[in-house]
Amino acid sequence: MGKYGFDVPDEIQDFIGGLSDILIDGFNCKGGNSYVFLGEHKIMKQRVALKFYYYVDDSHSEVEILATLNHRNIINILDARSVGNGWAYFMTLEIKNGDLDNLIENKIGIRRSFTLIRGILDGLSVLHNPPYRLVHRDLKPSNIFIDSNENPLIGDFGSIKKIEDNESTTNASRHTLLYKPFEAFENIHMFSSDIYQVGIILFQLLGGRFPYSIDEWLSKSEKKALQCITDLFERSIYEDECIKKRVKANRLIDVESLPLYTTEGMKKIIKKATIANHSVRYQTAAEFMLAIHKYGKLPDWKEIDGVNYLYNWNGRDYRIVKRGRGFICEFKTCAATSWRKKSDISSGEIEDVIKELNSKCGIA
Known part of the structure; x- marks a missing residue:
């Protein structure tokens, strides 16, 4: 364990130690495959982030292309350099509002989730389309940041790759097992592979079950078999095969784990994106x-402190609350403070009450 609280390659430590224009005062290794250092740029008079990543060859053409991009949903690269022995970095402004993992924990609801996804797709469209033809290859919540205007910013470009004009695929990234589309297990990545990863992110934002521990995805028999494997590399291969089977059978995500207010139309969108x-x-x-x-119009359903709310649907707010042995629907006008029982919706199981409210509101 180094002085930063985690091991840092000598090349990066030497480079950081030689900086004169940036005063480093923060660091983390959240991604596991890279190192991020934060500091004050003395000349720019701004907070910056330096993301160090390992690359396979000496080409940094993708990062050079990114430096020319200026889009509201793509983080702006200020500088990029090699630091030696296969390591390089790019510098961006420090994003203080965190990433999508923070929002997933806060259960932001349907409308906000889809707004974020639209922004991600808008930025991704620019990366994918000519003249850039770039695939990110490692889209996940921790790589999507939130700016001061609450817009999503695609970042962490350590795995980005250009698909040449006469090609339709490139090699897959070896990072982040749980976000690998099926073709990536065969070392293939295409534009629709990025789409798959955005579909997974949408599933997470909406509240679907998606644990980050690989162990939680394994069956009892798979866990038992894994315990018998002592070699770390062989364990990794076995875990890959277990997740690959789930992805191939379209069983990695379970749309039925989404909140009860999630409509069949939304589930259909997620299924198509992640097939x-x-x-x-x-x-x-x-x-x-x-x-x-x-x-069409997205309902502003969200869960707050265990209570399901539907906000501002045709001028009314609704909530589903427990009364006695069952649940009831209450409503109020958006400007009011007191709630009243919606008498034309029967009390009962929570899923039935939500389904009846969606039906009466014309939410499909």
């Missing part, structure tokens, strides 16, 4: 956005 067969998936960010647009 194992890439040819059936949304092929472009624009196609994904069109599906969201066609869904």
